[in-house]
Amino acid sequence: MRSSSSVLSFWTKKSEKATKNLAGCELKHIHVSSSMERRNGPDLQLQQLTTTTVPAQDSAFSYKDNLIGALLAIFGHLIISIALNVQKYSHIQLAGSKDTRSYFKTKIWWCGLLLLLLGELGVFSSYAFAPLSLIVPLSAVSVIASAIIGIIFIKEKWKPKDFLRRYILSFIGCALAIIGTYVLITFGPNSHEKMTGENIIRHLVSWTFLLYMLVEIIVFCFLLYFYKEKRVNYVVVILLLVAVLGSMTAVTVKAVAGMILVSIEGNIQLSYPIFYVMLVSMVATAIFQAEFLSQASQLYDSSLIASINYILSTTMAITAGATFYLDFRGADVLHICLFLLGCLIAFLGVFLITRNKKKLRAFEPYVSISSMPGLHNLHDKGSGIQPELGSFSYGALQSNDNLSEIYAPATLPVTQEEHGPQWAPSASYDIPDHNKRE
Template identity: 65%
Template sequence: MDFSRADGGSYTDNLIGTLLAIFGNLLVSISLTIQKYSHVTLAGTKDSRAFYCTKTWWCGFVLTCLGEGANFVSYAFAPLALVAPLNAVSVLSSSILGLIFIREKSKPKDFAKRFGLSVLGVILTIGGTYLFVAFGPNSHEKLKAENIVKHIVGWPVLLYLLLEIITFCLLLYFYKQHRANYLVVILMLVALLGSVTVITVKAVSGMLVLTFEGTMQLDYPIFSVMFVCMVASVIFQARFLSHACKLYDSCLIASVNYILSTILAVVAGES
């Protein structure tokens, strides 16, 4: 059976990218639940240790790294517009895991209702995922080092990065100086960093794939720049998400983070 299209894309590549994205987002949702459990456990005991001194928190951190690694590889196989919306998997699984294992703000009479809605969301997500794979964007540009440089110095990307840096600095000022620990503020910082991660991940994964195919891309300076920016953005995202997990429910975090991250990721990818 031929899965190729005239535009050079491949249903098989889409399927691989989709499965990797689903697996990665499942791991991320599990990690959020574990880290939330770590914070809840410490808050309910007289243990004076910091959260990063517990085994459960580090277990969640490792799962976050593995999940983001799977998401990283998925960008090499499927278009950004296909991978980014699959963060919905993390929203639904976080909601279900939070209800089952942590019972976050859930009265017994509301548990069945919320669980039923979560199951309905899973069914709709599975249907939507199938439609994405079958009818979604199927081709994406193979990013060579020269093409990446051309994209970055283009005015759409420069304008987007300028606006993002200004917004990030303003939010960080209020977050640090005025103790603005609001969920939207924290997750907006995460989403802004996430949009940088999306750009850099797409670039790094694309250059790695071309290198494995025989076209060396790792000796270009742009690869090192993209790799450093990718690692830095992921580390700071993990830090902000950990703080959010300490203050808010993981299912709420996943829901708001999905909305903000998906919007900014798609905008960043299209710019």
């Protein structure tokens, strides 16, 4: 009995000692864990702070890239506008020259060509920094600059009232275009990614872009059929063809410029086949785009072409940038709406600027019968003979003196007879064979 009680007391003391040891271990663990938390607390807070500040730094760098791209685009379009006006001035100085290529010998024309190349280089470089949807609408800068240069170097002398009434639409258009440009730059898309070969291939095979390409090809074939086969040569049809090609040109230009920039930074991208595919597509679409623009300029006024082409090309390019490069990924609805509002204001400004330009009448040579003494009237009510020389459409920079002899107005050399009174001359006329009607 005593032995059993001693055994029980032994195990009771043992359990109490084990309980004390366990409690001590728990207290020690709690103390160590609390000390570790105190020691690692600032590090964890610093790590959380750095993780929260990294997006802000990336956002700052992306806005910086947007600013660089926008400034390059504005600089490029401004230089292009100055270059075109310099070349136009060279052509005007040589108006009436018999040598149709005499402008090649002038320093002014070559200076304009160098400025044009510099401007194109600036616009090309801007695509490597900023999103496509931000760069394309900035082509309104060239329209604004051309309008301002035209007003400053105007030859006519107007009274202040007439001047303001004549150019009030241009002033309003320039103001609206500048406001729209500022708004779309401020609220433009802010998505940035490296233009590597893998990223471009990934965008190229995405279902959104494949669906967009399918719709674009169908629309292009539809328009081309009506333009070529049905002879539907409305200005909207031709410029829609230009806009569809221009959207692909913008996509390929950004890909090529971005891959060149990444290669300059050290990650060589020129070994990817997609770079050369994009380069060939860029050149091909640009050539066909220029061809359709040339055909449109032969049929319609240049101011009408400038406004409609800017609106359609910008809309198609923004759509292509949103589907291929996902320019508006992560943007909120307010920024997207304000960006579109800036585009609409710029569209209205460009329309008003081009609306105010004078329309040049095409020169059509004719011979007035009333100015030919001694020649009987061939028509009862006809006042002139219109030679069947086809359609004459001359640019503002071309001179009518450069026409060949075949396409010149019909001239009737007058030969005075030596005999007879001086007050009754008799004239004989020789009409060249190529100007005879029958």
